[in-house]
Amino acid sequence: MVDLKEKIGKLCPSATFEEGEVLRVCVEAKDWRALAEQLKNDAELNFDYLVAVIGCDWKETLGCVYEFTSTATRAMLEVKVTTADRENPMLHSVSDLWKVALLQEREVFDFYGIKFIGHPDMRRLFLRNDWVGYPLRKDYDANPEINPIRLNLEENEDDSVTYVEENGKVVEKKYKLFDPEDYVVNFGPQHPSTHGVMRLRTLIDGETVSRVVPVPGYIHRGIEKLCESHSYPQTLMYTDRLDYMSAHQNRHCLCLCIEKALGVEVPRRVQIIRVMMDELMRLSSHLLSYGCMTMDMGATTAFFYGFREREQILDIFDKTCGARMSLHYNVIGGVVADVHPDFIKDVRELCAIMPSRLKEYHKLFTGNVIAQNRTKGVGVITKEEAINYGITGPSARATGYSCDVRKHAPYAIYNELKFDEVLETAGDSFARYMVRMREIEQCVSLLEQLCDLLEKEEGNEICAKVPKLIKLPVGHWFQQVEASRGAFGVYIESDGGKNPYRMHFNSPCLNLIGVVDLSCSNYKIADLITITASLDYVIPDIDR
């Protein structure tokens, strides 16, 4: 293991360091590009996985925080890049080194107006093209008269812009996304197979897809900005509405992050309950993804089978949390209430029936010739591409890329539990589907272990002591958990007040739409449906 501080200090003498949970390197905008190349290419550093690009407004300066992980050594690093120019802020893009930055940098541009030099497609991502201002800047004018509800349909924006450096000067270059002869099929935003309100502009050649340009933002609710005006306990409720299929995991992540900042030790009983809820949620999410994928491919009956077991899980949630979907169960320091007296019995019943039900699913769908022909060898993603595009979760594990946060950075009581990280190697739609089905088996085995643990657990404390008014100390924290669709991250920056200064949710699904173009190109247009269904993204998680 190299001494990161010494190594980076040599590579970039102007950098300053902040010690923390993870080493933070602070560099000026002009030194950033050279350092980024070193971080990626240097054999000792080898930071091949860019976890998140987090835009931030520090009042005097604007900039980004980059979170890095090396998949080989699991070393972590944070880089803070700042620019003092608020009128026309510019940073060098790293989207050619880490493809995951393609969408994430566009998000930063949308929220903060930071232009990335060298980014091939510098357009707004979530907001309308005619939006005025950059909403996450601290001096944003939220007057509704500036941005009223516009009821005219948006113009299809074919003009894109890229900024390139020529002879030390930055030049704006405009270009068209599509040629006039191109045949572009619009898919969504209101379409049953998009799993929500995703819009894909699909360039096709005959029946073959040549390029897919995703247009998200049809459910962008501005959650990150809303969080800045809420106190920490109030921000918790937004996490249940990001990826509603991993409500527990998301909320768990935010709670962990705040608890880490407060230095609160969570009782063991709470940790067991939280992990149980996470696994139940994962199980229900994979069942839904099974149901939706089969329905997209025309197997409507399978949908009813998946939903039958989902109802059973929702009943368990209903008894303990009092709700079926927006569960609001985790709170800072613990959980709202102890589990229902029937909880363990119900979970055991579920675990008992699941193996036979899984057999039914496989009988219905997995072995079907049509299903296999439509999914095997379709939408192949390689392991290198998965890392470069920053995808995580079942879709990445289908490529053989070991990325389970529960294994690599265990939180709660995951290090005490026995489970396998499910890996497939084919990287096609079928492998992605099979990873989910095999993860259901792992969930069941985990739940059985957890039932035993919870029964034996003697402590009955369900919430640690936390101050009434929660104020985090000045600082910044980043926490990841394994949500149903991949690594979900929360970044909090605090100025010591009762509201977060900046809260960022790093959603796994945003990276998943980044690979739609890669995985669908050169396949038939009918395969687009199966590929996107097997990637299994949830739109509100992308848009936030």
Place this chain on the structure above:
Amino acid sequence: MKKEDFKDNEYIDKLVEELNASGANVVVGSIDKLINWGRANSLWPLCFGTSCCAIEFMHLGAARHDMARFGFEVARNSPRQADYIMVQGTIVHRMAPVLMRLYEQMAEPKYVIACGGCTVSGGPFKGSYCVVEGIDKILPVDVYIPGCPPRPEAMFYGLMQLQRKMKVERFFGGVNRQEKIKDFLANHPEKTEAMK
């Protein structure tokens, strides 16, 4: 369900009163009744889910709740074939014109259900820079279903309210004309401007 089991009876009573006051021909009135009975029991929804409520709507269609019992089962993906649009999930600025267009594409008579807190008032996202705080700002809404997301039972209640409302409408010379949207536009002059 019996009439006394519903909560908003005054509203329906008022509609009945209005209907009685304007008077109806025996023949036309009887045909009205027959057509409305048919319409109310074969309500086809337009799939329009943007967020969490859509998942609960899927549960409504699945085996346990089974909305086919009430004649709602044929969820359509084209607005041309749908009788009502059940807006499930937050409507944001980028989505608002798309929703408007879908509504305009639907054939008369058409109904709007605002399902979930977000569509009723903006819900948990009230105060955000790009959320439409209640779809009644851009569309005439017939039934509101509160909840975040509403339970399937609540959705059924809302849908049955819509059925009851349809059953007391005057079909001939009434709902099949574009009066509702005209009334709505008269009350919202700024929309007329925006829709041009």
